[in-house]
Amino acid sequence: MTETSPPLTKTRLRQLARRTRAEAALRDPGAGRSLAGLVHSLGLAPKMVVAGYWPLKGEMDPLPLMEALAAEGHLLALPAVTETGGTLEFRPWTPGEVLEPGPHGTRHPSAASPIVPQALLVPLLAFDRRGFRLGYGGGYYDRTLSDLRRRGAVPAIGLAFAAQEVERVPTDPWDIALDLVATELGVIVTAAK
Ligand SMILES: Nc1nc2c(c(=O)[nH]1)N(C=O)[C@@H](CNc1ccc(C(=O)N[C@@H](CCC(=O)O)C(=O)O)cc1)CN2
Numbered sequence: 001m002t003e004t005s006p007p008l009t010k011t012r013l014r015q016l017a018r019r020t021r022a023e024a025a026l027r028d029p030g031a032g033r034s035l036a037g038l039v040h041s042l043g044l045a046p047k048m049v050v051a052g053y054w055p056l057k058g059e060m061d062p063l064p065l066m067e068a069l070a071a072e073g074h075l076l077a078l079p080a081v082t083e084t085g086g087t088l089e090f091r092p093w094t095p096g097e098v099l100e101p102g103p104h105g106t107r108h109p110s111a112a113s114p115i116v117p118q119a120l121l122v123p124l125l126a127f128d129r130r131g132f133r134l135g136y137g138g139g140y141y142d143r144t145l146s147d148l149r150r151r152g153a154v155p156a157i158g159l160a161f162a163a164q165e166v167e168r169v170p171t172d173p174w175d176i177a178l179d180l181v182a183t184e185l186g187v188i189v190t191a192a193k
Protein backbone atom coordinates (compact mmCIF):
# COMPACT_ATOMS: atom_id res chain seq x y z
CA MET A 1 0.00 0.00 0.00
CA THR A 2 1.49 3.29 -1.05
CA GLU A 3 -1.58 5.33 -0.25
CA THR A 4 -1.96 6.90 3.14
CA SER A 5 -5.45 7.65 4.35
CA PRO A 6 -6.32 11.32 4.54
CA PRO A 7 -6.38 12.78 8.04
CA LEU A 8 -9.79 12.55 9.69
CA THR A 9 -11.79 15.74 9.86
CA LYS A 10 -12.83 17.03 13.27
CA THR A 11 -16.43 16.10 12.50
CA ARG A 12 -15.58 12.51 11.60
CA LEU A 13 -13.23 12.12 14.56
CA ARG A 14 -15.97 13.45 16.88
CA GLN A 15 -18.28 10.65 15.73
CA LEU A 16 -15.64 7.97 16.24
CA ALA A 17 -14.43 9.43 19.53
CA ARG A 18 -17.94 9.59 21.01
CA ARG A 19 -18.30 5.85 20.39
CA THR A 20 -14.85 5.00 21.76
CA ARG A 21 -15.46 7.08 24.88
CA ALA A 22 -18.92 5.60 25.47
CA GLU A 23 -17.43 2.10 25.29
CA ALA A 24 -14.60 2.99 27.68
CA ALA A 25 -17.08 4.51 30.15
CA LEU A 26 -19.19 1.33 30.08
CA ARG A 27 -16.14 -0.90 30.55
CA ASP A 28 -14.73 1.11 33.43
CA PRO A 29 -17.43 3.15 35.17
CA GLY A 30 -15.25 3.64 38.28
CA ALA A 31 -12.23 5.06 36.40
CA GLY A 32 -12.72 8.50 37.93
CA ARG A 33 -11.65 7.10 41.27
CA SER A 34 -8.18 6.25 39.89
CA LEU A 35 -7.71 9.90 38.96
CA ALA A 36 -8.15 10.99 42.57
CA GLY A 37 -4.89 9.16 43.32
CA LEU A 38 -3.08 11.46 40.87
CA VAL A 39 -3.79 14.61 42.88
CA HIS A 40 -0.14 15.00 43.91
CA SER A 41 1.16 14.37 40.37
CA LEU A 42 -0.47 17.46 38.88
CA GLY A 43 2.18 19.87 40.15
CA LEU A 44 -0.33 22.43 41.42
CA ALA A 45 0.79 25.18 43.77
CA PRO A 46 -1.01 25.22 47.16
CA LYS A 47 -4.50 26.68 47.48
CA MET A 48 -5.28 27.22 43.84
CA VAL A 49 -8.70 27.96 42.40
CA VAL A 50 -9.26 24.87 40.25
CA ALA A 51 -12.15 24.67 37.79
CA GLY A 52 -13.59 21.23 37.20
CA TYR A 53 -16.73 20.31 35.28
CA TRP A 54 -20.03 18.56 35.98
CA PRO A 55 -19.77 15.42 33.83
CA LEU A 56 -21.99 14.75 30.84
CA LYS A 57 -22.75 11.16 29.87
CA GLY A 58 -19.60 9.23 28.97
CA GLU A 59 -17.13 11.87 30.16
CA MET A 60 -14.40 10.90 32.60
CA ASP A 61 -15.86 11.51 36.07
CA PRO A 62 -13.88 14.42 37.59
CA LEU A 63 -15.68 14.40 40.95
CA PRO A 64 -13.36 12.08 42.92
CA LEU A 65 -10.37 14.15 41.80
CA MET A 66 -12.20 17.38 42.61
CA GLU A 67 -12.96 16.07 46.10
CA ALA A 68 -9.30 15.14 46.55
CA LEU A 69 -8.28 18.64 45.41
CA ALA A 70 -10.69 20.21 47.92
CA ALA A 71 -9.31 17.96 50.67
CA GLU A 72 -5.81 19.26 49.81
CA GLY A 73 -6.98 22.83 50.36
CA HIS A 74 -7.72 23.94 46.79
CA LEU A 75 -10.85 25.93 46.02
CA LEU A 76 -13.22 24.50 43.39
CA ALA A 77 -15.22 26.17 40.65
CA LEU A 78 -17.58 24.96 37.91
CA PRO A 79 -18.16 26.54 34.48
CA ALA A 80 -21.41 28.14 33.40
CA VAL A 81 -22.33 28.83 29.77
CA THR A 82 -23.90 32.27 29.97
CA GLU A 83 -23.56 33.26 26.33
CA THR A 84 -23.61 31.01 23.27
CA GLY A 85 -20.28 31.39 21.51
CA GLY A 86 -18.78 33.29 24.45
CA THR A 87 -16.28 32.41 27.14
CA LEU A 88 -17.16 30.30 30.17
CA GLU A 89 -17.99 31.96 33.46
CA PHE A 90 -16.71 30.18 36.57
CA ARG A 91 -18.59 30.03 39.85
CA PRO A 92 -17.32 28.79 43.23
CA TRP A 93 -18.60 25.35 44.17
CA THR A 94 -18.16 22.86 46.99
CA PRO A 95 -19.09 19.20 46.51
CA GLY A 96 -22.73 18.60 47.43
CA GLU A 97 -23.85 22.14 46.60
CA VAL A 98 -27.02 22.21 44.49
CA LEU A 99 -26.73 22.88 40.73
CA GLU A 100 -29.07 24.35 38.12
CA PRO A 101 -29.56 23.10 34.57
CA GLY A 102 -27.67 25.07 31.90
CA PRO A 103 -27.49 24.87 28.09
CA HIS A 104 -26.26 21.75 26.22
CA GLY A 105 -27.20 19.46 29.13
CA THR A 106 -24.69 21.12 31.47
CA ARG A 107 -25.33 21.92 35.14
CA HIS A 108 -23.86 24.88 37.00
CA PRO A 109 -24.03 26.63 40.39
CA SER A 110 -26.68 29.36 40.57
CA ALA A 111 -25.55 32.87 39.71
CA ALA A 112 -22.87 34.06 42.08
CA SER A 113 -19.87 36.35 41.89
CA PRO A 114 -17.69 34.80 39.19
CA ILE A 115 -14.24 33.61 40.19
CA VAL A 116 -11.08 33.46 38.03
CA PRO A 117 -9.69 29.92 37.94
CA GLN A 118 -5.91 29.34 38.19
CA ALA A 119 -6.04 25.81 36.73
CA LEU A 120 -8.62 24.02 34.59
CA LEU A 121 -9.73 20.40 34.45
CA VAL A 122 -10.96 19.96 30.89
CA PRO A 123 -13.38 17.36 29.45
CA LEU A 124 -12.69 16.06 25.95
CA LEU A 125 -13.62 13.59 23.23
CA ALA A 126 -10.07 12.81 22.03
CA PHE A 127 -6.51 13.95 22.79
CA ASP A 128 -3.01 13.47 21.42
CA ARG A 129 0.47 13.58 23.00
CA ARG A 130 1.02 17.11 21.72
CA GLY A 131 -1.78 18.08 24.09
CA PHE A 132 -4.31 18.92 21.41
CA ARG A 133 -7.87 18.04 22.25
CA LEU A 134 -11.16 17.63 20.47
CA GLY A 135 -14.29 18.81 22.29
CA TYR A 136 -17.93 19.03 21.26
CA GLY A 137 -17.10 21.85 18.86
CA GLY A 138 -18.44 24.82 20.77
CA GLY A 139 -14.94 26.27 21.13
CA TYR A 140 -15.68 27.23 24.75
CA TYR A 141 -12.42 25.95 26.24
CA ASP A 142 -10.24 27.47 23.50
CA ARG A 143 -11.85 30.89 23.86
CA THR A 144 -11.77 30.71 27.66
CA LEU A 145 -8.12 29.60 27.93
CA SER A 146 -6.99 32.18 25.42
CA ASP A 147 -8.73 34.82 27.53
CA LEU A 148 -7.50 33.54 30.92
CA ARG A 149 -3.90 33.26 29.73
CA ARG A 150 -3.75 36.96 28.94
CA ARG A 151 -3.31 37.41 32.68
CA GLY A 152 -0.71 34.67 33.18
CA ALA A 153 -0.15 30.91 33.01
CA VAL A 154 -3.22 28.76 33.61
CA PRO A 155 -2.42 25.04 33.47
CA ALA A 156 -4.96 23.04 31.48
CA ILE A 157 -5.37 19.43 32.55
CA GLY A 158 -7.40 17.13 30.31
CA LEU A 159 -9.27 14.26 31.98
CA ALA A 160 -9.86 11.22 29.81
CA PHE A 161 -9.95 7.46 29.50
CA ALA A 162 -6.61 6.19 28.12
CA ALA A 163 -8.61 4.80 25.16
CA GLN A 164 -9.38 8.39 24.05
CA GLU A 165 -5.78 8.97 22.92
CA VAL A 166 -5.33 9.32 19.16
CA GLU A 167 -2.20 9.74 17.04
CA ARG A 168 -3.05 13.25 15.92
CA VAL A 169 -6.07 15.44 16.62
CA PRO A 170 -6.82 17.68 13.60
CA THR A 171 -6.08 21.25 14.65
CA ASP A 172 -7.13 24.76 13.76
CA PRO A 173 -5.15 27.94 14.46
CA TRP A 174 -7.19 28.74 17.59
CA ASP A 175 -6.71 25.36 19.31
CA ILE A 176 -4.93 25.60 22.66
CA ALA A 177 -2.94 22.57 23.84
CA LEU A 178 -3.35 20.92 27.23
CA ASP A 179 -0.33 20.74 29.56
CA LEU A 180 -1.26 17.42 31.12
CA VAL A 181 -3.75 14.66 30.47
CA ALA A 182 -4.78 12.54 33.46
CA THR A 183 -6.13 9.09 32.63
CA GLU A 184 -6.88 5.98 34.70
CA LEU A 185 -3.35 4.82 33.76
CA GLY A 186 -1.53 7.93 34.99
CA VAL A 187 -0.54 11.47 34.07
CA ILE A 188 0.70 12.24 30.54
CA VAL A 189 2.91 15.31 30.27
CA THR A 190 2.21 16.66 26.81
CA ALA A 191 4.63 18.34 24.42
CA ALA A 192 2.98 21.69 25.25
CA LYS A 193 4.12 21.63 28.88
N1 LIG B 1 -19.21 18.42 31.37
C1 LIG B 1 -18.97 19.38 30.51
N2 LIG B 1 -19.19 20.63 30.84
C2 LIG B 1 -18.92 21.61 29.93
C3 LIG B 1 -18.44 21.33 28.63
C4 LIG B 1 -18.21 19.96 28.31
O1 LIG B 1 -17.76 19.59 27.22
N3 LIG B 1 -18.48 19.03 29.27
N4 LIG B 1 -18.22 22.36 27.74
C5 LIG B 1 -17.36 22.28 26.63
O2 LIG B 1 -17.27 23.14 25.84
C6 LIG B 1 -18.86 23.65 28.02
C7 LIG B 1 -20.30 23.60 27.60
N5 LIG B 1 -20.43 23.50 26.20
C8 LIG B 1 -20.96 22.43 25.55
C9 LIG B 1 -21.11 22.52 24.19
C10 LIG B 1 -21.66 21.49 23.49
C11 LIG B 1 -22.07 20.34 24.14
C12 LIG B 1 -22.68 19.23 23.37
O3 LIG B 1 -22.60 19.22 22.17
N6 LIG B 1 -23.28 18.24 24.05
C13 LIG B 1 -23.80 17.03 23.48
C14 LIG B 1 -24.68 16.28 24.46
C15 LIG B 1 -23.90 15.67 25.54
C16 LIG B 1 -24.77 14.66 26.28
O4 LIG B 1 -25.75 15.07 26.91
O5 LIG B 1 -24.43 13.47 26.21
C17 LIG B 1 -24.67 17.30 22.31
O6 LIG B 1 -25.43 18.30 22.40
O7 LIG B 1 -24.62 16.49 21.39
C18 LIG B 1 -21.90 20.25 25.51
C19 LIG B 1 -21.34 21.29 26.22
C20 LIG B 1 -18.74 23.97 29.47
N7 LIG B 1 -19.18 22.88 30.29
Ligand SMILES: Nc1ncnc2c1ncn2[C@@H]1O[C@H](COP(=O)(O)OP(=O)(O)OP(=O)(O)O)[C@@H](O)[C@H]1O
Pocket: 010, 133, 134, 135, 136, 137, 138, 139, 140, 141, 142, 143, 146, 172, 174, 175
Ligand atom coordinates in the same frame (compact mmCIF):
# COMPACT_ATOMS: atom_id res chain seq x y z
N1 LIG C 1 -9.77 32.00 20.67
C1 LIG C 1 -10.88 32.01 19.92
N2 LIG C 1 -11.43 33.18 19.50
C2 LIG C 1 -12.53 33.17 18.78
N3 LIG C 1 -13.21 32.07 18.38
C3 LIG C 1 -12.73 30.89 18.73
C4 LIG C 1 -11.55 30.79 19.53
N4 LIG C 1 -11.33 29.50 19.78
C5 LIG C 1 -12.31 28.80 19.14
N5 LIG C 1 -13.16 29.61 18.50
C6 LIG C 1 -14.37 29.22 17.71
O1 LIG C 1 -14.92 28.03 18.27
C7 LIG C 1 -15.36 27.12 17.24
C8 LIG C 1 -15.19 25.66 17.62
O2 LIG C 1 -13.84 25.32 17.86
P1 LIG C 1 -13.37 23.76 17.97
O3 LIG C 1 -13.96 22.96 16.86
O4 LIG C 1 -11.89 23.74 18.13
O5 LIG C 1 -14.13 23.32 19.34
P2 LIG C 1 -13.73 22.29 20.49
O6 LIG C 1 -12.44 22.69 21.11
O7 LIG C 1 -13.82 20.92 19.93
O8 LIG C 1 -14.97 22.51 21.52
P3 LIG C 1 -15.09 22.81 23.13
O9 LIG C 1 -13.87 23.59 23.57
O10 LIG C 1 -16.35 23.58 23.29
O11 LIG C 1 -15.19 21.51 23.83
C9 LIG C 1 -14.56 27.49 16.03
O12 LIG C 1 -15.42 27.50 14.92
C10 LIG C 1 -14.01 28.89 16.29
O13 LIG C 1 -14.65 29.83 15.46
